Amino acid sequence: MARAKTVANKKINRRRGDSFFDFSLLFIVIFLIGFGLVMLYSTSSYEANLDFGDSAYYLKKQILATVIGMGFMIFVALVPYHFWERFAFLGYALSAFLILMIIPFGRVANGAKRWLNIGGFSLQPAEVAKLCMILFLSSMVCKMGRKIRTPKGFLAVMLWPLPICGMVWKITSNASSAIIIFGIAFLMLFVASPNYKEFILSGIAGVGAALLIVFIISQAAAEGLDYRGARILAWLDPEAYASSTGFQTLQALYAIGSGGIWGKGLGQSMQKLGFLPEAQNDMIFSIICEELGLFGAVAVILMFVILIWRFMVIANNAPDLFGALLVVGVLGHIAIQVILNIAVVTNTIPNTGISLPFISYGGTSVVFLLIEIGLVLSVARGIKLKDL
């Protein structure tokens, strides 16, 4: 009886809303954003008060971006995702155009020219490019069909993202975003292609090349290296470059180390008082470690694990490959940023500016992440309940 009743209810739901809505994903995201806002306020209030006379300066801006992002998310979630397929190439062209617009109209902040001012809001085209690349590649792979198995098809998927990556890297001098865009493409291709060999080989080649570069730089004299080379030396021994390239890393390690197992308690960080540069931004995870300890840090990572797990469930149950690839793209985007951010903060890899999704300060980032979540929710709505 009970089962029959549930099935009956579901049938009614399906008839009424045409599909189910993934509230678990939504709640994980809302939890992460809420937690992020608390940590953002804790991290930035002291400096914000000194710099702007308003301890909630960063918090307010982030809340505004979050509200805007939520609006977009709901809209995107309600629109069937196939609607966006027709804009795939347009999106690609748009991101290229926006990046090019930086050359004449870009705004400089923190020593880098990465922002465009549009209607009173500042926009980071690199974030737009990430979203557009996910859409573009999903559509492209679906259109290729079986051709993806051929080397030519494989190369095509690999080559299309490169111009955008190159532009992000050179024009906005944002190597981190270029790497992320390329990483998203790589992961999407990995899922799309039935092969393993190429990926394992290219993975080994990539790791090998990275190790070789590190080895060469560590042998070379410190002078004569550009700032990336210097960063690698600082990564190998941050304390030897404590006052220059190793400064931020070392300050992050101080924060992480001071946290201990249980942390100093929410709001009790010392490193956020101007010692750790970009504390509310790329380095926010180290303040989480300092205030909430190993316990809190592991909890945050587990939240991201659950989020990624949820993406996997949605992708594997997506009605079609296009939807699955969209979800995979978003999954790749978030996973790459989380992994790289934590790896940078813990000095596991050389320092490069990557923000922690949903938690780091950054308006464009949160808006576009929420749009991506909207896409995933839209894909989830297409899931037929009997598949679950």
Add this chain to the structure above:
Amino acid sequence: MGFFMFKTVHRTKIVVLVCSCIGILLLLMVRLCYLMAFQSSYYEQKAEELHERERTIKAARGRILDVNGKVLADNKTVCTVSVIHNQITQKEKVISILSEELKLPPEKVRERVEKYSSIERIRSNVDKKTGDRIRAYHLDGVKVDEDYKRYYPYESLAFKVLGFTGGDNQGIVGLEVKYEEALKGAEGQILTMTDARGVEIEEAGKRRLEPVPGKDLVTSLDLNIQSYATQLAEQVMESKQADSVSILVINPQNGEIYACVNVPEFDLNDPFSLPEGVQALNEAEEQDLLNKMWRNACLNDTYEPGSTFKIITAAAGLEADVVSLEDHFSCPGYIVVEDRRIRCSRTTGHGNQTFEQATMNSCNSAFITIGLRLGTEQYYSYFKKFGLLKKTGIDLPGEASTIMHKPENIGMVELATIAFGQSFQITPIQLAVTASSIINGGRRVTPHVGVKIVDPSGGEEILKFPEKKHIVSEQTSETMRSILEQVVANGTGKKGAVEGYRIGGKTATSQTLPRGSGRYIASFLGFAPAEKPTVLALCIINNPKGIYYGGQIAVPVVRKLFENILPYLMAKAYN
């Protein structure tokens, strides 16, 4: 469309992808465990060093006491006035009150008040009363911290021995710098947490490390002897219009210094002010004048000792057996050495005289003869043996070295002049100590002012100074004492006799360089009791006007000193 292509292979790949990501995240968790559990204390300590700021609490400096326990250098409470920029609410009021109370130009105060810094010192060493008054205004952002400052109750007394301290209570000259380690103690600390700009964080709390007060230095200086010697020196300086007068009183048995006077002396509580009427043109000149003012002539400067040096020549002659009490010398009023005719003090000549009489007469001819008999090599080896060529090792800073010819440059003429104390320079302390060692039985003592270091929390350290035995034989020492007693009893030192005491000594009158300038140094070295000397006094009068003979002007000073201090010292020894 490729919808139908969504197959198991994609699902597997997605699972592989997600599992890899989770695997990497697990590795990062391991990394976090390593950093936050095992490396935690290392980074925590480093971070703490970064966040903590130390504010030092001055330690009370140890006192300097005389031999009877009278305090010669003490501490008094003073205040340091500083402002904390961020806490000031009434800026103009703060500026006007501080400039008025601290007697500083308002512009200077304004500059410091307006400077954006965590804490800015306006003035240190402010009188406690002034500090209390400023505190009573209850101005926001104005801090009055109590502090110690050196205080010398006897003002100028023993100026050049005690020395004084600078703005941070560190010793600058004299005993204050020599015994800095013992006197200074250890500063305490107030540790506070600050943000990266150095602003203190109130709620983070404070840690306090109490300061350790410095140890007291007990000296051999005797306030009574020092004050009386200072009076005598001032009197003779005034009556003879001399440039300066030094009186050194030491115990020849162990080298303890009872008094060390160098007039003119200045107020130790205000050592950085030039004496009235002296104006420096610029900073360098001012520093130069101050340095001159701070010099201790007894050991920082050298002079030609003149006839007092005959004590050394005589002792060397006796030791080398080139002269004995039975020897006779004939003095025609001069002596010819190589091609030079060197005049004796009495131009008509002393005639025929014994060695003892020659010393009583301070006859240059006789002593030149002794010097020539010794010869350069032997004479020089005695200088070395007596310790004349090295510093005395006194526990005061800046002792000057002996300026002596190199042995290879000493010809007959130089040898002759050295014999009666000319053509080279030594410090007064060097002369006094060498003479002490010759008359005390041949023990070369180290002159010293410090006797012991007393820890206020209990325990004391007796200071030890080296002693070199047998620089002359007991026999020579005894002969020297009796000859020098005769100098005072019947010779040039006649005016030095004190009724009831046996006094020994030697006078000197030396022309300063350049010769013929009419500038003289009159001096007398006296000791008592002659049979076993326990006190030795050296009085040096620099450039006296009028009568300039040591026997006439320096001897009476020492006599007056002995008349007063001998009964006092005997009474003390008896007790």
